[in-house]
Amino acid sequence: MKTVKEIARDMAYYSKGNLHDIDHFLRVWGYARDIADGECLSKRERYVLEVAAITHDIACPLCREKYGNTDGKNQEREGAVLVRAFLRDAGIPGELLERIVFLVGHHHSYDAVNGTDYQILLEADYIANALENHTPPSAVRQALKSVFRTKSGIEEAKTMLHLSSHS
Numbered sequence: 001m002k003t004v005k006e007i008a009r010d011m012a013y014y015s016k017g018n019l020h021d022i023d024h025f026l027r028v029w030g031y032a033r034d035i036a037d038g039e040c041l042s043k044r045e046r047y048v049l050e051v052a053a054i055t056h057d058i059a060c061p062l063c064r065e066k067y068g069n070t071d072g073k074n075q076e077r078e079g080a081v082l083v084r085a086f087l088r089d090a091g092i093p094g095e096l097l098e099r100i101v102f103l104v105g106h107h108h109s110y111d112a113v114n115g116t117d118y119q120i121l122l123e124a125d126y127i128a129n130a131l132e133n134h135t136p137p138s139a140v141r142q143a144l145k146s147v148f149r150t151k152s153g154i155e156e157a158k159t160m161l162h163l164s165s166h167s
């Protein structure tokens, strides 16, 4: 089975030098690891989470070209297909691969969370996007209540988005 690092390297190559795409997945992966360090994940869950964090936006280039945008639903549907092909030769056991495909196929669905791996992926991606989009502090504070669930995710968001820990 390929290591997470090997998959990250494959994903960087797949990103064809697109700085935004490479930077985004590296940061989402980093936030996901930071958050996961503070939560109780099995080795398998941790592997699934990290691979999903690295590959979650795999459909962005295709969606930009095909639809002219990276809207959530198209990206989820296209991403689930692309990630399965991308990981075909990674030697990942079926059960883990199915969970990775599921997470990539649901990473914009805030109402279907069914596990800590899923929750952490949403939180890590939220932090990366809020930084990129200069999301106002009031909206981030709202998200801390409506989107975030893990204690370490809330701490990570407050640190990265420079919110006072008392807010």
Ligand SMILES: [Fe+2]
Pocket: 024, 028, 056, 057, 125
């Ligand atoms: Fe993302």
